[in-house]
Each structure stands twice: as C-alpha cells, then as structure tokens.
Amino acid sequence: MLVLKFGGTSVANAQNIGLVAAIVQQKKELQKTLIVVSACSGVTDQLVQLTVLVANKDKEYKTRLLALKQQHENLIHELVLESDDALQKTIRKHFKHLETLLEGCYLLGDVQPKIHDAIIGYGELLSSTIIAAFFAQRFNIENPFVDSRTLIVTDENFGNANVFYPETYQHIEDYFFTNDKTLFVLPGFIASSRNGSNTTLGRGGSDYTAAILANGVSATALEIWTDVSGMYAANPKIVKQAQPIPAISYQEAMELSHFGAKVLYPPTIQPALKKEIPIWIKNTFAPNEHGTLISNQEKDLQQSVKGISNIDKIALLTLEGGGMVGVSGIARKLFETLSLHHINVIFITQASSEHSICIGILENQAEKAKKYVDEVFSKEIAHGQLNACQLEKELSIIALVGDNMKNHQGLSGKMFSTLGRNNVNVRAIAQGASERNISAVINSKDVVKALNALHEVFFESVTKQLNLFVVGAGNVGSKFIEQIANQQEFLKQNLNISVRILGLSNSRKMYFNKEGIDLNNWKKTLENGKKASLSEFVSQIKEINVRNSIFVDNTADAEVSTWYNTCLKSSIAVVTCNKIACSSPLNNYRELKELVRQYKVPFLYETNVGAGLPxxxxxxxxxxxxxxxxxxxxxxxxxxxxxxxxxxxxxxxxxxxxxxxxxxxxxxxxxxxxxxxxxxxxxxxxxxxxxxxxxxxxxxxxxxxxxxxxxxxxxxxxxxxxxxxxxxxxxxxxxxxxxxxxxxxxxxxxxxxxxxxxxxxxxxxxxxxxxxxxxxxxxxxxxxxxxxxxxxxxxxxxxxxxxxxxxxxxxxxxx
Missing domain, CATH: 3.30.360.10 (Dihydrodipicolinate Reductase; domain 2)
Structure with a gap:
C-alpha cells in the first residue's frame, strides 16, 4: 500500500485539487492508495479565529461562519458536485453542527479545550468529504471517504492528543486489509478518544495521521505532497540560494524538522522510522521534480552538513550561583518544575564549573517559567546561594544538522568564525554527543544574516555574495558603478564572487533595495530616492543586516569618514578613497586600526595614495x-x-x-x-x-x-x-x-x-x-x-x- 498526504495549499481550490487528482490517478493504478488531506489553505486559521470571537462574545463570528460556508459551497460548485445530494447533505450537517457548537460557546463566553478540538477539526472533515466525492465522480468509483476518527485512538490531551498505538494499528489493520477498495480518502489531524470525544494531533497533525496510517498498513512509501520541492538546506524564504536536499536520513530530518523546517514535523517521522518506510517530500505543483527522500539508505559521506535551520521567538532562562557547584539535585528540581507546568525545554547548556544552567524555551512561556523557577528556588535565592533567574528575550536558535558532521573536524570553528566575521553574537552553544547537531542562540535580528552567511560557507562553495552600500555617485562613484555593472558576470564565472549594490547615496538622495539595485538604471532610481542622511544611511545598513556588507566611500567628505568607526564596530567592511580618516588625528587612526583587529573586519584604502597604484x-x-x-x-x-x-x-x-x-x-x-x-x-x-x-x-x-x-x-x-x-x-x-x-x-x-x-x-x-x-x-x-x-x-x-x-x-x- 501507498500513503499520500496533501497539504493545505495542495487542496486550496478546485484547480489545485485537479492537480492532486492527476497525481492520485497515476499512483492508484499501481497499488492500493490511502490519501490523507489537510484543511483547505487558511481554513484552520479561520476556525481558530471563530473560537476567539465566540469566547469574546463577538457576533462577528456569524458573518465569518457564513463566509466559511460560502467558501466550501464555491469549491463544490467549481468541482461540479452540486448534483451530489449525499455530499450536500453531509456538508449541511457539518456546518449545522459547527454552528451549534459555536452558538453554545458564544452563550457561555468560553471555549473549553474539548470543544475547541471539535471546532478546529472541521477543516479536515470538510475538505476530505468534498475531495472524496470529487474522486468518486472523477474515477467512477464508490465514495472512498474514511473517517480517521474511527481508526486513530488517543487520550484526551486536547490540542495535542497522544495516540494509543496498539489499538490504533489494530483498527487500521482490520479496516484496510479486509477492504477491497483501492482508493481511500481520510481527513488528517483529527482522531477520537476511547469515549468518543473528538481530539486533534497537534502541530503538523495531518502529516502525523499519514505516518500512523503508513505504519499501520506497512506502506511501501509515505509521500508528503506540499508546495515546495522537498526539504531545503535552509529556509528558501530567507536564503534565496537554498536548494532541496535530494536524500536525508530519518535522524537528520527529525533534527531539521525540530528546528523549524516546516515542510515536515517531528512526530511524522517516528512511526515511519519504526518500520523504515521511506518518506518522500514532493511538490504538488511540480510533481516531476525529485523532491527529498528520507530513509536509511547509503549516505553521502562527502557532505558533512545537510541543512541549516532555526527556531524563532526563543527566550533564555539562566539559573546560576555559587550554591549550585557540587550540589546534586539542582538540575532535577529545575526540570521537574518546568515539566510540572508543561513548559517545553528546547535547548540546554551547562558550564563545566556547574555554576550555571541555561535553557532555551519558547518566548510565550518565558515569564511563566521564570515565576515558577524563582518560586521553587526561593529559599536558595533568599540565602544568596542562587541568583534570581535571568531572562533574555528576542532570541533565536540556529542549528547545523548532519549525520556525518562527527567525521569532519573544524565544523564548529567554521560555523562560529563565520558568525563572528559577520558580527553575529552567540549567546549560548549546545552540541549533542551524537554530533548530529550544533546549535547556537543568537539575537533574532541576526537570523537572516546568520542563515545566509552559514549557507554561503557550507553550501555555496561556488559564489560568495558581496553586498555594497555606496556613498558618492560623482565622477569616481559613477565610474565605480559602471565597472561593477560591466564586470558582474566575469566576477561570477572567474572569481566566484557576486557583487550587488543594496544602498546608494549622493549628497541629495539615497535609495535602498534589499534584492539589489538595477545598475542599468541607477541614476534615475537614485533621483527617485528619499532625502539623503548619513546617519539614516548607516542605520539602514545595520537594519538590512546582511552578510558580507561593505560600506564604500567614493567621496572626499570629512563627515562621511566619521562613520567608519560605527561601521567597523558592526562588522561592516569599509572601502574608501577618502583620505580624511587615515590622515585624521593619530588617536582616531589608531582606533580604526584597533577596530579592524578587534572585529576582524576589512578596512581597505589603497586608493588613498596613488589612486589605482599598489x-x-x-x-x-x-x-x-x-x-x-x-x-x-x-x-x-x-x-x-x-x-x-x-x-x-x-x-x-x-x-x-x-x-x-x-x-x-x-x-x-x-x-x-x-x-x-x-x-x-x-x-x-x-x-x-x-x-x-x-x-x-x-x-x-x-x-x-x-x-x-x-x-x-x-x-x-x-x-x-x-x-x-x-x-x-x-x-x-x-x-x-x-x-x-x-x-x-x-x-x-x-x-x-x-x-x-x-x-x-x-x-x-x-x-x-x-x-x-x-x-x-x-x-x-x-x-x-x-x-x-x-x-x-x-x-x-x-x-x-x-x-x-x-x-x-x-x-x-x-x-
């Protein structure tokens, strides 16, 4: 058997469902096929919003519910299913039940977790019901709908229910191995408890549903169909040069998914791993592209790092004090407290001196965690044995992931030297004994720069990106821009360097473009920019915060030269023909030189003497x-x-x-x-x-x-x-x-x-x-x-x- 899961964008509208049908047509001809679908794109968010409105006794929920109903009726119309009376009756029944639940919550002004699960699960119920009816018509088969709630049994931990695997697998085996149908359509995300309450499987629940089914039927493969062509080496929305990973191990995939690779969620992998079922990540909109294969097949021993990922909105909680040294039970007490209050620990590091323990948690749990930890250690804090918890917010975790990292020396040094060279301050570091993951906590504002810098070093051996911010567009500046425009292709092909200008300023105007300024039309672009301001220009460079940033001064202006120190302190390289800084008072000249040494950032001024002469x-x-x-x-x-x-x-x-x-x-x-x-x-x-x-x-x-x-x-x-x-x-x-x-x-x-x-x-x-x-x-x-x-x-x-x-x-x- 084969299990296919289609995400929200894949079933967002009639056109996309048509693409899904084409994929299913090919698959079902080969073997018995189980199709798991998510809610139509955006529907789950709408349902969550409905629960917020009714809890606040806001009658706007009725308008929103009507719009949601219209959205699904439109989908039925576009799929030409109006004549399917059974479908129409089922959809009306679902919306009637949903309306009743919402009305009851509105009257109470409260949404209990049990009811919340029942409400937000309707997205998958609606989409799977419609898609099953469409497949029945399209393939001329009996309606293939199967309600996942009759198969997957969980506890009543509403919002993130735990699966009872033996019962669930028995239900799956009993149903599919005795059924002669060749195609089945099931809603993802939803399940039911032993007493029949509706439950949900948490973040990435539809993927999890598909993995549980794949294990239960011992599938030949599990295919996750989404809107990207596999798991990428880094988030392609942040790192434009990122490419899909052709093949990856289960363990590497779990590490990457844990660290924010949203194409797949960690629970999905475990059921498939237990039976070594290959997982394919494929693109519904480009089905012929290779995608990513997750398995235990032979690994590429040459590639040490498989991916770079990140988790945002992290807080660091630090417990420290002399009273920790040599005292057993402190860590147990700390983690027990966090566990009792359902606070998930994402990151842990402890100094070998035992003087401090640092943990990373989600930012929205930070204040609660600090409160409980300070309470449980109140005596030690009062006696001066421990300090009150320190809390730092607006942080992110970045991680290098790869099974083969342990066989390559110097990766940590390469990682941290790259971050340091780009002025990315590391707040904490962790590495497991498996050496499959090196994690670092950094400021959230540095994530884009850090990911791009690391991706460039570990995956882009071909080209190094230089990002220029140019002040001065007169005689020298114009020639400089002209030379860059003329030599861009040569530099890429012969020196593996890509040069682009992100910011440009003359004495009157300045202009920025994070993707690079079109050098064929830069004069007109600059004239349409905003009023020039050196302080704002430098602030914008720091705000854009990209790797390999270079401040280029083509002027002879004394004021421009006063900003070199600020740039160097931010690890922004300075290239200048302006002689004023290096001929300024000796203490300033020495400070510039010291900043170069301290921050290990280039400050080049060859043209100060002799123009182009060396x-x-x-x-x-x-x-x-x-x-x-x-x-x-x-x-x-x-x-x-x-x-x-x-x-x-x-x-x-x-x-x-x-x-x-x-x-x-x-x-x-x-x-x-x-x-x-x-x-x-x-x-x-x-x-x-x-x-x-x-x-x-x-x-x-x-x-x-x-x-x-x-x-x-x-x-x-x-x-x-x-x-x-x-x-x-x-x-x-x-x-x-x-x-x-x-x-x-x-x-x-x-x-x-x-x-x-x-x-x-x-x-x-x-x-x-x-x-x-x-x-x-x-x-x-x-x-x-x-x-x-x-x-x-x-x-x-x-x-x-x-x-x-x-x-x-x-x-x-x-x-």
Whole structure:
C-alpha cells in the first residue's frame, strides 16, 4: 500500500485539487492508495479565529461562519458536485453542527479545550468529504471517504492528543486489509478518544495521521505532497540560494524538522522510522521534480552538513550561583518544575564549573517559567546561594544538522568564525554527543544574516555574495558603478564572487533595495530616492543586516569618514578613497586600526595614495615581512603633476587648473590639491603605514601659493585669485626653464622629518621625466638601500581611482 498526504495549499481550490487528482490517478493504478488531506489553505486559521470571537462574545463570528460556508459551497460548485445530494447533505450537517457548537460557546463566553478540538477539526472533515466525492465522480468509483476518527485512538490531551498505538494499528489493520477498495480518502489531524470525544494531533497533525496510517498498513512509501520541492538546506524564504536536499536520513530530518523546517514535523517521522518506510517530500505543483527522500539508505559521506535551520521567538532562562557547584539535585528540581507546568525545554547548556544552567524555551512561556523557577528556588535565592533567574528575550536558535558532521573536524570553528566575521553574537552553544547537531542562540535580528552567511560557507562553495552600500555617485562613484555593472558576470564565472549594490547615496538622495539595485538604471532610481542622511544611511545598513556588507566611500567628505568607526564596530567592511580618516588625528587612526583587529573586519584604502597604484599594499607587505622604511621621496599628486606638466607660456596656470578640474584629476575643491593639503595627507598615511607615530602638524608645508589664494573661501574665488596672481606662476615657470629643470610638487620623509613643496627637478633626477598625471614613490629601506623600491604609474583620474576601489572590494571577497 501507498500513503499520500496533501497539504493545505495542495487542496486550496478546485484547480489545485485537479492537480492532486492527476497525481492520485497515476499512483492508484499501481497499488492500493490511502490519501490523507489537510484543511483547505487558511481554513484552520479561520476556525481558530471563530473560537476567539465566540469566547469574546463577538457576533462577528456569524458573518465569518457564513463566509466559511460560502467558501466550501464555491469549491463544490467549481468541482461540479452540486448534483451530489449525499455530499450536500453531509456538508449541511457539518456546518449545522459547527454552528451549534459555536452558538453554545458564544452563550457561555468560553471555549473549553474539548470543544475547541471539535471546532478546529472541521477543516479536515470538510475538505476530505468534498475531495472524496470529487474522486468518486472523477474515477467512477464508490465514495472512498474514511473517517480517521474511527481508526486513530488517543487520550484526551486536547490540542495535542497522544495516540494509543496498539489499538490504533489494530483498527487500521482490520479496516484496510479486509477492504477491497483501492482508493481511500481520510481527513488528517483529527482522531477520537476511547469515549468518543473528538481530539486533534497537534502541530503538523495531518502529516502525523499519514505516518500512523503508513505504519499501520506497512506502506511501501509515505509521500508528503506540499508546495515546495522537498526539504531545503535552509529556509528558501530567507536564503534565496537554498536548494532541496535530494536524500536525508530519518535522524537528520527529525533534527531539521525540530528546528523549524516546516515542510515536515517531528512526530511524522517516528512511526515511519519504526518500520523504515521511506518518506518522500514532493511538490504538488511540480510533481516531476525529485523532491527529498528520507530513509536509511547509503549516505553521502562527502557532505558533512545537510541543512541549516532555526527556531524563532526563543527566550533564555539562566539559573546560576555559587550554591549550585557540587550540589546534586539542582538540575532535577529545575526540570521537574518546568515539566510540572508543561513548559517545553528546547535547548540546554551547562558550564563545566556547574555554576550555571541555561535553557532555551519558547518566548510565550518565558515569564511563566521564570515565576515558577524563582518560586521553587526561593529559599536558595533568599540565602544568596542562587541568583534570581535571568531572562533574555528576542532570541533565536540556529542549528547545523548532519549525520556525518562527527567525521569532519573544524565544523564548529567554521560555523562560529563565520558568525563572528559577520558580527553575529552567540549567546549560548549546545552540541549533542551524537554530533548530529550544533546549535547556537543568537539575537533574532541576526537570523537572516546568520542563515545566509552559514549557507554561503557550507553550501555555496561556488559564489560568495558581496553586498555594497555606496556613498558618492560623482565622477569616481559613477565610474565605480559602471565597472561593477560591466564586470558582474566575469566576477561570477572567474572569481566566484557576486557583487550587488543594496544602498546608494549622493549628497541629495539615497535609495535602498534589499534584492539589489538595477545598475542599468541607477541614476534615475537614485533621483527617485528619499532625502539623503548619513546617519539614516548607516542605520539602514545595520537594519538590512546582511552578510558580507561593505560600506564604500567614493567621496572626499570629512563627515562621511566619521562613520567608519560605527561601521567597523558592526562588522561592516569599509572601502574608501577618502583620505580624511587615515590622515585624521593619530588617536582616531589608531582606533580604526584597533577596530579592524578587534572585529576582524576589512578596512581597505589603497586608493588613498596613488589612486589605482599598489603603493599602500606594497608598503604593508614590506613592513609585514620585517623591512623598515628610512626615507620616502614621492610625487603623490597626479593633479599637480598634470598641472605643472601642462603649464606653459601659451597655456596659463589658471586654465590648466580648470582643465584638471574638468577631467576629474583634482579634488572637488582644487585648492586642497594646490595648497599641498592633499599631498600632506597622502604622505602622512605613508609615514603612519611605515610604523611612525606622526601628525599632520609634523609635516612642513612649503606652499607655492600666494597668501591671498590660500585665504579664499570658495572655488570660484580661488580660481579668480589664481588669475590675479598669474605673474607669480609665470615667474616660477621662467625660473625652472632658466635652470633647465621641471616643476614637481614633492613629498619627502627622511630621518624623522617630513615636508611637501614645489621643487626644481634636474634632468638627472627620476622625477624629471614623470609625465601626465603619473605618481612616483621611492622607498628607501633596510633591503632597498642603494637603489630604492620604485612604484610609478597613473595616480589620478576617476577611472583609475574607481578601479582601485573595485580592487579593494574584491579583496574583501577574499578576506
């Protein structure tokens, strides 16, 4: 025999019931088939709501009941069953009885558990009655309806009745092995007590009904038909990349179902396991897909973790105190108290010092549990031997599950390092001796990030997802976004990295999309965003709370740089071309470095010096390998190099500055470049990265600008001032020609002293032939004494700066 169970969505309407009939048609041709059905989708919730209304003496229940009746009459009409008088009579009888029960409860203003079970069981009774009549008509057979209440016997623990298995199995055997029919339709979820009271089998009761029947008839297989194609490695509503598990053991399935895999409930597995009946999880709406097979067949020894699951709305209850150490009976007393008050313990952990016991329970039982535990230990608490119970809420449990986990070292380390890297704080940990499950309690707000991060590490060896939040969409920002859009496919195929931008902001507007912003139309999207706010932007990053989050700063804005600390403390990586943070006061620079070490989060700023040139990275590698920097000579401003290379008698100084500004070589305010402040910042960063404690004030700035130019307060005033003092610049140019030199703005550090300023460079100097917007850096070190380590190349421009930022983003992907 074969047992098939169809869930609420599978029988939600006439169209879906037609799909069910097609599946049943194939199955019944092969062997005797038992069909178990749930209530139509949403009906049980409606019945529960009716009990709430009548308990509150709310007459709205009559309207709701009428709507429920109409819903089932519509279903009968759509299935073309109006002419079935027996069906119509039965449905009328069910609704009349339901109406009587509700009316009685309304008059009393109360719904007793026994009556509650009778009311909520009508969903399955109604659906199975209609579907049985439909099958009788469709397959031209005698009505196949069988009332599960005549077969499954339980106690009177209403709401979650316990099955008397010997009696139940005897009833099942007596009925089905002596019946010549080949098709049977039964309501799930409902049963009856020995004295005939209606009972229900609790959460997942229809699955449980099917499993009990499968055991009773020694079925060849139990098929659970639902709206997903099997048990997934993680909740597909949370982890979009999750895929169905092809095959899984009974024990693994029980662990996953216990930890919230709602496609199957734990009690379902046990009856099937006892007779090793294979369980298939299949999709009614995609019947040809493989689904998940639950059995004891040969396992895949290569796959250590089969799934990741979670339970939400958990509270932690902690009992601790010195009076627990070495004292027997404390744990017994604790768990006995919880058991007496029907409080289910989901999670247990105890310190080896015996100083504390921590348990996880459902949040809605937390206050009750604390009250009873504090009462039973009141004497110990009063004498200071124990502390009053500590209660923490808004928590969730996440769990790695897999039979083969015990054969693989390092899984726990991999799990917790992944959580730590994504700033997911673990409140408690538990692992059974079977090593089939590693559980951790975390804040509920971190569940989505935690599940996605763990799924990526354990199941997505192919692609790592990087989630970007970008501030700055000007010259550099636009090029950066363009490069990401152009390289997305290449990164996936060649580097196994998927990059998407979830948040974008300029100085006026900001926009967020949790699924990723369409980069083909980002400018229009951003313009339709809401008013920009840096504090709100960073708050939104933390609110979205996804793994591998990266804050990308494409600006030169001082205020933006003040948010790096906040991001790093939240384990949000920072990638920036903004030099202000790393050239800020030394204590802030050191704090940023300490946050990187403390939170193990990337903070990358290669483009702070030399745009796309690998200057900082090379310097870091030298220091890390034990080298020591003694002297630095450099031309660090691509914009100033461009300006002095193009400044001639026929091309005025002001015009060249404007040209550099238009082409994106200068900062938005060119005075920052020409005053030497930008070069000072770059030199200071190199000095600090070399291991020296240095402040901006320690660098001598030998400015070539007239005092009046330095005192201007706007870009236009500055450019006007340059024009006013054009003779000053012409004189500098003339002097350079007379000396057969070229003008270069040089930064240097030697013997602890640093300076920046305009110099006349002779023909025999390495800087003389530095063309265009190129940068050059000479590092004199212990290893490079005679001939310095030289790095040279384009050091300005939106495109090369953007490419440097992009390279840092990819570096985060390999962190």
């Amino acid at each position: 200057i900082i990275d090379t310097l870091k590698n030298c220091i890390a390998s034990g080298d020591r920097i003694h002297k630095i000579q450099a031309v660090l401003s691509g914009s100033l190099n461009f300006i002095f290379n193009n400044f001639t008698e026929s091309n005025t100084f002001t015009n060249v500055v404007k040209q550099a500004q238009i082409e994106g070589y200068t900062e938005p305010d060119p005075k920052i470049d020409l005053s030497g402040v930008d070069v000072m910042r770059k030199l200071l960063i190199l000095i600090r990265e070399s291991g020296y404690a240095y402040e901006m004030s320690d660098i001598a700035n030998e400015s070539f600008l007239p005092e009046e130019c330095l005192k201007t307060t706007s870009v236009n005033d500055f450019l006007h001032s340059l024009e006013t003092h054009k003779e000053h610049f012409n004189t500098l140019l003339k002097e350079a020609k007379e000396k057969e030199c070229r003008l270069k703005y040089v930064a240097q550090f030697d013997n602890g002293k640093a300076s920046v300023g305009l110099q006349f460079i002779a023909k025999d100097h390495p800087f003389y032939h530095l063309d265009g917007k190129d940068n050059i850096v000479l590092f004199y070190t212990d290893r490079y004494k005679e001939q310095p380590l030289l790095i040279k190349g384009a050091g300005a421009g939106a495109e090369v700066t953007a490419s440097g930022i992009f390279a840092d983003v990819i570096r985060v992907g390999n962190f």
